[in-house]
Every structure is written in structure tokens, then in C-alpha cells.
Amino acid sequence: MQALKRLTGLGALVLSLTLAQVALAATPLVSTDWLAENLKRDDTIVLDIRSPFAGSSREAYLKGHIPGALWSEYPGYWRTDRGDVVGVLPSVEKLEAALSELGVADGKTVVIVPAGGNSSEFSAAARIYWTLKYLGHDEVSILDGGHRRWTEEKRPLETGAVTPVGDMFVAEPRADYLTGTSDVARRMNTSTVLIDGRPASQFAGQAKHSKATRFGRIPGAVSLDQGVFYDDKAGRLKAPSEIAKLVPQGLDDKDVDIVSYCNTGHWAATNWFVMHELLGYKNVSLYDESMVGWSQDESLPIASERTMMDDVKAFFSNIFS
Known part of the structure; x- marks a missing residue:
């Protein structure tokens, strides 16, 4: 007993x-x-x-x-x-x-x-x-x-700085979470889906990041402005049920190979987070050099709807701005 x-x-x-x-x-x-x-x-x-x-x-x-x-x-x-x-x-x-x-x-x-x-x-x-x-x-x-x-929610706050207590962090990098320019180029025209997290104007080539040397997108990419997942008024991501409906059509297979990119791998992180962590897509990597890195390599192709008239408008806009 x-x-x-x-x-x-x-x-x-x-x-x-x-x-x-x-x-x-x-x-x-x-x-x-x-x-x-x-x-x-x-x-x-x-x-x-x-x-x-x-x-x-x-x-x-x-x-x-x-x-x-x-x-x-x-x-x-x-x-x-x-x-x-x-x-x-x-x-x-x-x-x-x-x-x-x-x-x-x-x-x-x-x-x-x-x-x-x-x-x-x-x-x-x-x-x-x-x-x-x-x-x-x-x-x-x-x-x-x-x-x-x-x-x-009027929860408690404190003032002043907090001093961290150090510890030993040892990294064990996951290579499949990060994609480089050469790997993206190799995976073009394959089953890999390239998700572009920038606004539609940048995707189409009407605008670009200041550090990008060319307008447009990686050929074959799918537009998915990361902003659609966020509720600005509430200051948080939308409900999971809403988020699932915003994923581009044709991405029903959760095992599909996906590369998330934007200009510098910043907006792309939200698309990575939503798809990999919240929606359960298993093979999503982040291309951190993104369009800034891609555009600077003149040997790499770019797709764009930009016209000569857009260039003319931009020229005069710069003169009179």
C-alpha cells in the first residue's frame, strides 16, 4: 500500500x-x-x-x-x-x-x-x-x-531597459529554408512555384524597389501581395479561414515546392510564414536576395508589362518632381 x-x-x-x-x-x-x-x-x-x-x-x-x-x-x-x-x-x-x-x-x-x-x-x-x-x-x-x-487590453507594462541574461546559442541551419539566386534560376520552368509577395504595381513592372536595377518579376512567378493576409484596422493577421481563401488557385497540393520572394526577402517572410507555418505547405523556402539580387544579374530574365510610355512618364516625373 x-x-x-x-x-x-x-x-x-x-x-x-x-x-x-x-x-x-x-x-x-x-x-x-x-x-x-x-x-x-x-x-x-x-x-x-x-x-x-x-x-x-x-x-x-x-x-x-x-x-x-x-x-x-x-x-x-x-x-x-x-x-x-x-x-x-x-x-x-x-x-x-x-x-x-x-x-x-x-x-x-x-x-x-x-x-x-x-x-x-x-x-x-x-x-x-x-x-x-x-x-x-x-x-x-x-x-x-x-x-x-x-x-x-490594458495589460501591465514596465519602463526602462531589460538587460538580457546571456546563454549559448548553437545554430543547426536548415538549408531547405533558404534559397539563393542560382538555385532559383535552376528551378525556373519546373514544378516549383515562385510566389511574389510585392504589390501588383511592382509585379507588373510599373514600379520597383530603389535598389533593383530592372523593373518586373521573375518569369513564371505568381502574384500574392502579402498585404492581403493582414487586417490593418485590427493590427493583426486575418482569421485562418479567411487566409486559406486568399491562396492562389492551383496550390491544392501541400507538398508542392514553393519559393517565396519579394524585393529583399522582407515581405516574402509573411508569405512564407502564412503558407509554411499556418497553412501547412511543407516545402516553402525564402529567397532573401529576391528581386534586388535577381535584377542586378543581367544574365537573368525578367518578365514585365512595362512599356516605353511608362519610361517616358517616369523620365518627366523625375524632372518635375
Whole structure:
């Protein structure tokens, strides 16, 4: 009987530990309720990514942030430039050093907190999320609605800076999450689907990124402006049922090979996040050099609806602007 009691006590302890682990199991998007419940755990790291990019600043973070949240400016150390190609993934070694300083390590859940402003600002959170996943860190989530939703619900804030407690982050990169220019060129005219996350005007060649040297898109690409997935008024992604209806027709096979791109791999991160993490497409990679990198290689083809009249209009517009 005593042995049974001891066994029961041990079983209760195991059950308690199991429930604690389950409580921390995060999904790609976590609610403010979930974060509030797990906020004080030592294995939860909250990254507040409000920055000038999102129309905010470190000063705004210092005036009020989710308790315990660390400030991590975007793009900051999350992206770098190589020559004239902007916003690409830094070296694994540099990212390991930056994440170790933040205290990220195996077994710790990272929650990314965007401002909650617009779709492009959400892409910053998605790009950081993708980076951590690429590096092999699966315990990562984005706070649904971001800082805006947290404050609208009048949840507690704290002021001042939070000093990170360093740890050892060791990356295990997933090569299939990242695609380079030569690989994209090789996969043209195959079963691979190229998803272009830019606005329709850029897809058609009516406009372009300032660093792109040519107008247009990668031939054969499918237009999917990442902004369609975001509800600007609510400051969050649309409901999953709505999101599923916005995927281009013909993508019924969840095993199809997909490359997500835009100008610099920023907007493309939202399309990657939605398709790979929320909708369950298994083979989605991100092309971080995107159109800026592609356009600078004159040997690579470009498709465009741009006409000579568009060039003439742009010429006179530049003169009189």
C-alpha cells in the first residue's frame, strides 16, 4: 500500500511536469492570454522589435513595454548588406553571437512582439521568426496583435531597459529554408512555384524597389501581395479561414515546392510564414536576395508589362518632381 502511495506521488509529479511543459508549448501565433500565463517563466524570452522601421523607437520601448521584454531593433543584426544587395541573412556565426547575447538557447521559447501596425511591420516579425527557424530553433512564436493588442487590453507594462541574461546559442541551419539566386534560376520552368509577395504595381513592372536595377518579376512567378493576409484596422493577421481563401488557385497540393520572394526577402517572410507555418505547405523556402539580387544579374530574365510610355512618364516625373 505504501509503495502504491509512493508510486502515486511520483506519478503526480511526472504529470505536473508534463502539464507544465504542455503549458509552454507555443504555436506560430500566440495570444496575449498565452503570453500573460507564461511571461514570468525563465524559459520565455520576449523580443520587442519596435523600431524606426515600424514608426517607433527605443525611446518608446523604454517608456513602456511588456514586462521582461528585451528590445531587439529590426533590421538591426537580423539582416545585412552584401555589396548592392540589401537585407540578406547575416553569417551564421554573427547570428549565433547575437542570439547568445540575448539569452536564446535550446529549450527556451522566443516570443516576437511587433508593434501591431501594418502588414509590412508584421513582415519584420515574420522575418525574425523565419531566421530563428532557419537556424534550427523551433521554440518561437509571434504575439498575435503585437504590442498594440497588449496595450489595448490594458495589460501591465514596465519602463526602462531589460538587460538580457546571456546563454549559448548553437545554430543547426536548415538549408531547405533558404534559397539563393542560382538555385532559383535552376528551378525556373519546373514544378516549383515562385510566389511574389510585392504589390501588383511592382509585379507588373510599373514600379520597383530603389535598389533593383530592372523593373518586373521573375518569369513564371505568381502574384500574392502579402498585404492581403493582414487586417490593418485590427493590427493583426486575418482569421485562418479567411487566409486559406486568399491562396492562389492551383496550390491544392501541400507538398508542392514553393519559393517565396519579394524585393529583399522582407515581405516574402509573411508569405512564407502564412503558407509554411499556418497553412501547412511543407516545402516553402525564402529567397532573401529576391528581386534586388535577381535584377542586378543581367544574365537573368525578367518578365514585365512595362512599356516605353511608362519610361517616358517616369523620365518627366523625375524632372518635375
